[in-house]
Amino acid sequence: MLLFTPGPTPVPEAIRMAMAGPTIHHRTPEFEAIFKEARTRLMRLFGMDECVMLASSGTGAMESCVTNLCAKKALTVNAGKFGERFGKIVEAFGLEHVELKYAWDTPASVEDVKAALLDDPDIDALCIQVCESAGGLRHPVEKIAAAVKAVNPDIMVIADGITAVGVEPIDTTHIDALIAGSQKALMLPPGMAMIGLSDAAVKKVGDGNGYYFNLASEIKKQRQNTTAYTAPTTLVIGLNKVLEMIEAKGYETFYLQTRARALATRAALEAVGCQLYPRTPALSMSAVYDEEANAVRDILKTEFSVNIAGGQDHLKGKLFRINQMGLIPVHESAWVVNAVEWAYDKLDRRPYDGTASRIFNEVYYANMNGNV
Numbered sequence: 123m124l125l126f127t128p129g130p131t132p133v134p135e136a137i138r139m140a141m142a143g144p145t146i147h148h149r150t151p152e153f154e155a156i157f158k159e160a161r162t163r164l165m166r167l168f169g170m171d172e173c174v175m176l177a178s179s180g181t182g183a184m185e186s187c188v189t190n191l192c193a194k195k196a197l198t199v200n201a202g203k204f205g206e207r208f209g210k211i212v213e214a215f216g217l218e219h220v221e222l223k224y225a226w227d228t229p230a231s232v233e234d235v236k237a238a239l240l241d242d243p244d245i246d247a248l249c250i251q252v253c254e255s256a257g258g259l260r261h262p263v264e265k266i267a268a269a270v271k272a273v274n275p276d277i278m279v280i281a282d283g284i285t286a287v288g289v290e291p292i293d294t295t296h297i298d299a300l301i302a303g304s305q306k307a308l309m310l311p312p313g314m315a316m317i318g319l320s321d322a323a324v325k326k327v328g329d330g331n332g333y334y335f336n337l338a339s340e341i342k343k344q345r346q347n348t349t350a351y352t353a354p355t356t357l358v359i360g361l362n363k364v365l366e367m368i369e370a371k372g373y374e375t376f377y378l379q380t381r382a383r384a385l386a387t388r389a390a391l392e393a394v395g396c397q398l399y400p401r402t403p404a405l406s407m408s409a410v411y412d413e414e415a416n417a418v419r420d421i422l423k424t425e426f427s428v429n430i431a432g433g434q435d436h437l438k439g440k441l442f443r444i445n446q447m448g449l450i451p452v453h454e455s456a457w458v459v460n461a462v463e464w465a466y467d468k469l470d471r472r473p474y475d476g477t478a479s480r481i482f483n484e485v486y487y488a489n490m491n492g493n494v
């Protein structure tokens with residue numbers, strides 16, 4: 123079965139092998155050397171000067187950013203499940219928040235964010251997704267972050283990049299916390315979250331807040347190449363390996379391949395009549411609005427051995443989402459769009475004629491060769 127869900131993503135064999143060694147103790151020079159390497163590479167990935175790794179799923183990192191970087195009131199952007207989650211975290215900790223709500227296909231606007239901030243001077247943190255995975259939507263986070271800092275440089279910009287870090291280069295000039303998760307673009311098993319931090323964020327953390335997710339304790343320990351509590355050693359070893367693999371390929375090539383695959387998939391899907399859902403599609407996944415989404419997913423699973431994701435809430439049964447994150451062999455992506463074309467044939471929507479794989483290959487290689 124080909125795993126084409128936008129998280130978890132498949133773990134490449136070399137990374138699985140790297141994680142297959144005997145367990146080593148986390149308080150040893152051997153592990154600290156690996157930790158240091160992974161940490162250095164992680165800061166290069168984020169393009170930021172500080173970072174922490176947490177033994178938790180991505181939501182734990184969202185929670186720790188909220189509790190350590192927001193003291194008064196948060197502005198949360200809700201254009202889907204994950205944006206909604208920031209609001210729920212804020213509420214769970216008894217903090218106040220203002221929510222900007224959008225349809226799941228609609229990106230947040232710079233003007234709305236600016237207006238909300240000017241309207242309420244108590245807001246000291248903005249929480250937003252780079253890619254809102256519920257609808258496969260890309261928010262203009264870099265522009266929004268710049269606008270936030272223009273209003274007040276002390277407002278913390280917390281960006282959930284769980285389906286964006288490792289997908290495309292992100293300009294972190296105005297971002298204070300950038301969150302990544304092991305099971306998405308970083309091709310690792312679930313269980314670790316990472317946060318890139320700005321100098322301003324480290325200052326704002328101060329003595330930290332909470333206990334397990336206290337960022338002050340983690341920053342202090344991780345600067346010494348260790349963790350406050352038992353490190354997820356296997357995942358740190360895997361992270362070090364995956365970043366080594368990406369660096370060997372070169373970030374430029376890695377991002378170019380992801381982009382080419384995403385654009386080729388989009389073009390191929392549109393060519394066979396798929397309706398792309400988000401107004402500003404992210405590169406991490408291709409989300410298609412389809413009243414027969416469940417039937418399409420069933421055919422892909424049973425006849426083509428491809429597992430793709432569906433929609434949630436009001437989009438349950440009306441959306442299918444195809445992953446683009448990670449080091450995906452290009453023939454696998456071509457197989458998936460070909461399978462979607464076959465599914466449309468089987469559902470009597472459009473006779474199969476090989477359009478999807480033809481367009482996929484044309485667009486992919488045009489992008490890879492710079493002929494676009």
Ligand SMILES: *Cc1c(COP(=O)(O)O)cnc(C)c1O
Nearest residue numbers: 179180181204253255284285303
């Ligand atoms: C997957 C995901 C998360 C984190 O989910 P966990 O299940 O806690 O790892 C957060 N934000 C986005 C945008 C995601 O795609």
